Amino acid sequence: MIIKKQAFKSASMRLAATYLLVVMAVSLVFSVTLYRVLSHDLEQSFKRTVNVVDDMGIFGVRPDQRKRLAFEIERREERDASKRRIIDELLFINLGILVFGGGLCYVLARRTLRPIEEAHDSLQRFTSDASHELRTPLTTMRTEIEVALMNNKMTLQGARQLLASNLEEVDRLTHLSERLLLLARLDETELPMQQVGLDSVLQSAVQTTQGRFDDKKQTLQYVPNIKQSFDVIADRASLAELFVLLLDNASKYSDKNTVIKIKTDKKGDAAMVHVIDQGSGIAASDLPHIFDRFYRADSSRTGGEPHGYGLGLPLAKKIASLHGGDVAVTSKRAKGSTFTVTLPLAS
Ligand code: ADP
Secondary structure, rough: HHHHHHHHHHHHHHHHHHHHHHHHHHHHHHHHHHHHHHHHHHHHHHHHHHHHHHHHHHHHHOOHHHHHHHHHHHHHHHHHHHHHHHHHHHHHHHHHHHHHHHHHHHHHHHHHHHHHHHHHHHHHHHHHHHHHHHHHHHHHHHHHHHHHHOOOOHHHHHHHHHHHHHHHHHHHHHHHHHHHHHHHHHHHOOOOOEEEEHHHHHHHHHHHHHHHHOOOOOEEEEEEOOOOEEEEEEHHHHHHHHHHHHOOOOOOOOOOOEEEEEEEEOOOOOOEEEOOOOOOOOOEEEOOOOOOOOOOHHHHOOOOOOOOOHHHHHHHHHHHHOOOOOEEEEOOOOOEEEEEEEEEEEO
């Protein structure tokens, strides 16, 4: 981490030096041009002044040669002094640009590199969290297999139990890798967008999750809006996945025999889909974090639901934002949660 910080610091320095080089090059070219123009003007005005004295001869006024020479020397000195003053002032200005510009360039370079640094940090955090999550089921499987191998008197029932437990861990790994792959796919590929009816997308999400609700004897209520149909520009499969993620959570964090509702309405130019459950709710202290990757509320870690990696909501948010929308939540502990997806309507 320290090495990385230093790498970003020296990259900022290099970038700042490049910015400064460009600024100084422009400033020097500008200064030289300005000096040449001004000294040319001074030269012209000097020549004109001296010529005026010489031209006086035309009108019969012959200036004293000694006085004329002294006059010319005086004007010449004035001209040279003006040139020196211009050089001094330009040097002073360039020095100022070097000092203040240097500082400013460093600030700008840090600002330019900050988003890259943040993206790098988040990728590093993500990789380390993902490796940790992948290692946990692997360690469990390894330990169980090692213990079983040391047991010479293992019965067939014991072996079956071991396989069942291993299968559970394999399921966890499959689930995790699917989520990671979906995240990677969303990051890498452009979604094939088209105009789709929100109703049909919701129907397909309901179909996908119905089994889960049946298993927990939960009722999923979705009454399609017959008065208004909402069309959005979307990738049908990804959008359905978003609602599957929310419905999965609604089922997962609600007790048996509860009701989960889907409601749709419209606000301005946006369609809103509310997924309302009567489940455990989310503590106010967890609410700001639940959309962070790998974040799981403590209550969910200790709860009976094994298949959670804290990737569902970040995925849902990502899909929504790829559609120009968002996911928001309101929740009350022990009362339930409402997840609201906002999507711009197709015009
Ligand atoms: P997980 O795989 O843990 O469900 P998510 O990203 O889907 O990961 O959710 C993050 C956390 O948000 C969960 O661990 C849970 O604490 C909380 N959460 C999400 N949806 C709900 C819900 N409908 N009711 C209560 N808590 C929820």
